[in-house]
Amino acid sequence: EAGVAQSPRYKIIEKRQSVAFWCNPISGHATLYWYQQILGQGPKLLIQFQNNGVVDDSQLPKDRFSAERLKGVDSTLKIQPAKLEDSAVYLCASSSKGGGRTEAFFGQGTRLTVV
Amino acid sequence: AQKVTQAQTEISVVEKEDVTLDCVYETRDTTYYLFWYKQPPSGELVFLIRRNSFDEQNEISGRYSWNFQKSTSSFNFTITASQVVDSAVYFCARGAGNTPLVFGKGTRLSVIA
Numbered sequence: 001e002a003g004v005a006q007s008p009r010y011k012i013i014e015k016r017q018s019v020a021f022w023c024n025p026i027s028g029h030a031t032l033y034w035y036q037q038i039l040g041q042g043p044k045l046l047i048q049f050q051n052n053g054v055v056d057d058s059q060l061p062k063d064r065f066s067a068e069r070l071k072g073v074d075s076t077l078k079i080q081p082a083k084l085e086d087s088a089v090y091l092c093a094s095s096s097k098g099g100g101r102t103e104a105f106f107g108q109g110t111r112l113t114v115v
Numbered sequence: 116a117q118k119v120t121q122a123q124t125e126i127s128v129v130e131k132e133d134v135t136l137d138c139v140y141e142t143r144d145t146t147y148y149l150f151w152y153k154q155p156p157s158g159e160l161v162f163l164i165r166r167n168s169f170d171e172q173n174e175i176s177g178r179y180s181w182n183f184q185k186s187t188s189s190f191n192f193t194i195t196a197s198q199v200v201d202s203a204v205y206f207c208a209r210g211a212g213n214t215p216l217v218f219g220k221g222t223r224l225s226v227i228a
Contacts, residue, residue: 033215042119042206042218043160056215089158100148100210106160 002026004107006092012113018080021110025073025094031055032069033104034077035091043091049075050098082114117141119209121219128197129227136192136222138207144168147211149183149190154204154221166190197226 005024013019025032030051035043046065048056051072060067064083069075079086089111095104120139128134140149151163164174166183174181178195194201204223208216 035218040220042220044218045215048215050213055213091160093160098210098213098215100150100165100208100216103150103162103165104216105162106152108157108159111158 004092004094004105006090006107006110008110009108010111010113012115013082015084015114016081018078019082019112020076020078021090021092021112023075023077023092023107025075025092026105029094029096029105030072031095031098031104032075033091033093033095034067034075035093037089037091037109039088046077046090048098055098079112082112084114087112087114117143117209117217119207119217119219121205121207121222123222124220125223125225127225127227130199131196133193133195134197134224134226136194136205136207136224138190138192138219140188140190140207140209142168142188142209142211144211147209150208150210150216151181151190151192152206152208152218154206156203160206163192194224197224199226199228202226 032049034046037043046060047067049069067077089109091109093104093106096102147168152160180193182191204221206221208218210216
């Protein structure tokens with residue numbers, strides 16, 4: 001079974017530029033998460049989708065971050081404009097059910113450096 | 116917010132020693148789920164175990180074992196006879212309802228040969 005795919009693996013941009021990350025979840029997984037992991041900290045949820053609907057985006061900085069999950073499969077996360085503090089690893093995860101009722105599987109992440 | 120606390124930031128052990136990673140969680144839910152994930156240097160979070168709140172049986176998988184105690188809201192993880200390949204950051208997490216997983220800050224384990 002293929003895992004969660006993310007691209008790119010690494011990205012370096014200047015502040016105020018925009019960037020987009022892509023995630024392809026495990027086939028059949030209805031729930032998709034984007035987490036932000038700052039160096040030395042645990043993952044922090046940005047947004048949770050159930051199929052193509054948003055379940056929780058309370059911690060998404062909506063003035064600069066946006067995410068979509070068209071057709072309930074792939075998802076993109078965009079940052080525009082980026083700030084220095086956005087430097088982090090962005091992790092995508094998927095599960096067949098939300099809330100921990102089934103385990104979430106994570107992709108390898110995209111390491112973003114904002115200079 | 117209902118937190119997950121991993122009080123140990125970093126632990127170093129010598130190979131073949133046993134080591135226990137602590138996890139304490141907060142919850143107002145009757146039904147909830149607890150997880151441990153491993154994050155090796157490659158960065159990917161690897162799923163290790165999931166337990167639900169109704170199952171307090173301890174679990175053993177090879178050199179790994181988990182001790183779940185609802186009375187103290189703890190879900191500790193023990194590695195027996197540690198190996199260098201166990202070096203990683205370990206995260207405890209909690210989920211409930213349709214809410215996303217909440218992670219602790221992680222414990223960095225270094226196993227020295």
